[in-house]
Amino acid sequence: MxxxxxxxxxxxxxxxxxxxxxxxxxxxxxxxxxxxxxxxxxxxxxxxxxxxxxxxxxxxxxxxxxxxxxxxxxxxxxxxxxxxxxxxxxxxxxxxxxxxxxxxxxxxxxxxxxxxxxxxxxxxxxxxxxxxxxxxxxxxxxxxxxxxxxxxxxxxxxxxxxxxxxxxxxxxxxxxxxxxxxxxxxxxxxxxxxxxxxxxxxxxxxxxxxxxxxxxxxxxxxxxxxxxxxxxxVAGFLGSPPMNLVPGGGVLGGDPALTLGVRPEDLTRDDAGPITATVEAVEALGSEAILLTRCPDRTRLIVRTGPRPGVAPGDEVRLRADRLHQFDAATGRRR
Ligand SMILES: Nc1ncnc2c1ncn2[C@@H]1O[C@H](COP(=O)(O)OP(=O)(O)OP(=O)(O)O)[C@@H](O)[C@H]1O
Ligand SMILES: [Mg+2]
Known part of the structure; x- marks a missing residue:
């Protein structure tokens, strides 16, 4: 050879x-x-x-x-x-x-x-x-x-x-x-x-x-x-903070057969966005900020924003998900 x-x-x-x-x-x-x-x-x-x-x-x-x-x-x-x-x-x-x-x-x-x-x-x-x-x-x-x-x-x-x-x-x-x-x-x-x-x-x-x-x-x-x-x-391992994964789709759009995922940078603050969430913590990292939020159904969503996001714990934000990943709810495999 x-x-x-x-x-x-x-x-x-x-x-x-x-x-x-x-x-x-x-x-x-x-x-x-x-x-x-x-x-x-x-x-x-x-x-x-x-x-x-x-x-x-x-x-x-x-x-x-x-x-x-x-x-x-x-x-x-x-x-x-x-x-x-x-x-x-x-x-x-x-x-x-x-x-x-x-x-x-x-x-x-x-x-x-x-x-x-x-x-x-x-x-x-x-x-x-x-x-x-x-x-x-x-x-x-x-x-x-x-x-x-x-x-x-x-x-x-x-x-x-x-x-x-x-x-x-x-x-x-x-x-x-x-x-x-x-x-x-x-x-x-x-x-x-x-x-x-x-x-x-x-x-x-x-x-x-x-x-x-x-x-x-x-x-x-x-x-x-x-x-x-x-x-x-893999979705949860590569990327920091990790991808938000919602079994059954939940706030990202319900479908019991799916787990839906959205990366923190693909959650955008938008006053007309369909998702409402309450800010629980703000991590200011200098070049960017991470918002830890919770939706009314208790789903936690991590949001990556620019620095100085101008929100504090307790504030309500509206979000839209720009890019969704679909996984099979039973096997976890990408659809
Ligand atoms: N000589 C050994 N005797 C018994 N178990 C071992 C031995 N070497 C590795 N293991 C086990 O094999 C698995 C894989 O170990 P390995 O060292 O390859 O992991 P790793 O991915 O390098 O982890 P880390 O990121 O912590 O370095 C672990 O569960 C470890 O406990
Ligand atoms: Mg090692």
């Missing part, structure tokens, strides 16, 4: 721990050079999938193919895969420089050359002045950058990144996200990026994979998944 470097295929991949099925029949094709974002609630199997691809764990069923070849018998260090772990996994007794050069030295790269490459990777991630520190002398965000730099030094077919930005503060996270994107554009190395950050899920990947209970719920370009969620779970 002659596949381009960096393809991944997961076929009916399954892994259970005792009675917990962490990964439950996952099929996924990642093409060479693609950046895929894996999102899902805590415990949905994201890290387990990465560990199975890296060879740090064995599947109970199904297959992992990297570059077209089944990697079942291939030990982790022989797989062309570099993983950045959720908890960094740095060597505590080694300096940053030694952490970075360790893998190169194991592969018999000469010291001067290993140092040179390590310094270049560290500079690129803005930790060039921390090379003499030990992991416990750094912040979580700095450690995360060391782990990323170490992965950069491996030149793998595939990067597996398990929430690599989770412990960065907001500005650094923003900057590092841009760095990661630029790096991917330059290197074009296939990357699977795990996150539960909404912003990252929407902006980072060519496609997003939404997982729940070890199963793939939906795969597609982020905007498409956002615009046309396959079921009520």
């Amino acid at each position: 002659n596949e381009p470097r960096g393809t991944i295929r997961l076929a009916a991949l399954t892994r259970s721990y005792g009675r917990t099925t962490a990964v439950d029949g996952v099929d996924l094709d990642v093409s060479a050079g693609e950046l895929i974002t894996l999102v899902g609630p805590s415990g949905s199997g994201k890290s387990t999938i990465l560990r199975l691809i890296a060879g740090l764990d064995r599947p109970d069923g199904g297959r992992v193919l990297v570059d077209g070849a089944d990697v079942a018998g291939v030990p982790p260090h022989r797989r062309a895969v570099a993983m950045v772990f959720q908890d960094y996994a740095l060597f505590p007794h080694l300096t940053v420089l030694s952490n970075l050069t360790f893998g190169l030295r194991v592969r018999r790269v000469r010291r001067a050359e290993a140092d040179r490459r390590a310094r270049a990777a560290a500079d690129r991630l803005g930790i060039g002045d921390l090379l003499d520190r030990y992991p416990d002398q750094m912040s979580g965000g700095q450690r995360q950058r060391v782990a990323l730099a170490r992965a950069l030094l491996r030149d793998p077919s595939v990067y597996l990144l398990d929430e690599p930005l989770a412990s960065l503060d907001a500005p650094l996270r923003f900057a590092t996200r841009a760095d990661l994107l630029a790096l991917h554009r330059e290197l074009r190395t296939t990357t699977i990026h795990v996150t539960h950050d909404q912003h990252e899920a929407m902006t980072l990947g060519d496609r997003v994979v939404v997982l729940a209970d070890g199963r793939v719920r939906q795969v597609g370009p982020p905007q498409q998944v956002y615009d046309e969620p396959a079921d009520t779970f």
Whole structure:
């Protein structure tokens, strides 16, 4: 088989721990050079999938193919895969420089050359002045950058990144996200990026994979998944605040066979709007405001408005729903 470097295929991949099925029949094709974002609630199997691809764990069923070849018998260090772990996994007794050069030295790269490459990777991630520190002398965000730099030094077919930005503060996270994107554009190395950050899920990947209970719920370009969620779970998971979902339609237009959904930004204040609701709370977020409202039938609706909405708890507002999503009330599937 002659596949381009960096393809991944997961076929009916399954892994259970005792009675917990962490990964439950996952099929996924990642093409060479693609950046895929894996999102899902805590415990949905994201890290387990990465560990199975890296060879740090064995599947109970199904297959992992990297570059077209089944990697079942291939030990982790022989797989062309570099993983950045959720908890960094740095060597505590080694300096940053030694952490970075360790893998190169194991592969018999000469010291001067290993140092040179390590310094270049560290500079690129803005930790060039921390090379003499030990992991416990750094912040979580700095450690995360060391782990990323170490992965950069491996030149793998595939990067597996398990929430690599989770412990960065907001500005650094923003900057590092841009760095990661630029790096991917330059290197074009296939990357699977795990996150539960909404912003990252929407902006980072060519496609997003939404997982729940070890199963793939939906795969597609982020905007498409956002615009046309396959079921009520995806509708509620992608987007913050989440989509308003009303079983039986209720204030959005009654139909017992349906659950109707409307995103907070698609609820517009309109004095002639058909929905009446009482404001219960106002969250002013600076660039926008979120109104938590309640309709006479007790339905809660979350409304996204511009900043300074000029309403207070107790006020009544009229709303119209500009874009409704229809789901089957029994199965939750999109109609
Ligand atoms: N070594 C293990 N032994 C037993 N159960 C495990 C093990 N590893 C994972 N699990 C279970 O498998 C499920 C999936 O875990 P996994 O770590 O893949 O979730 P995750 O999606 O990465 O979650 P998080 O967002 O919290 O990191 C969880 O229910 C977890 O408790
Ligand atoms: Mg995890």
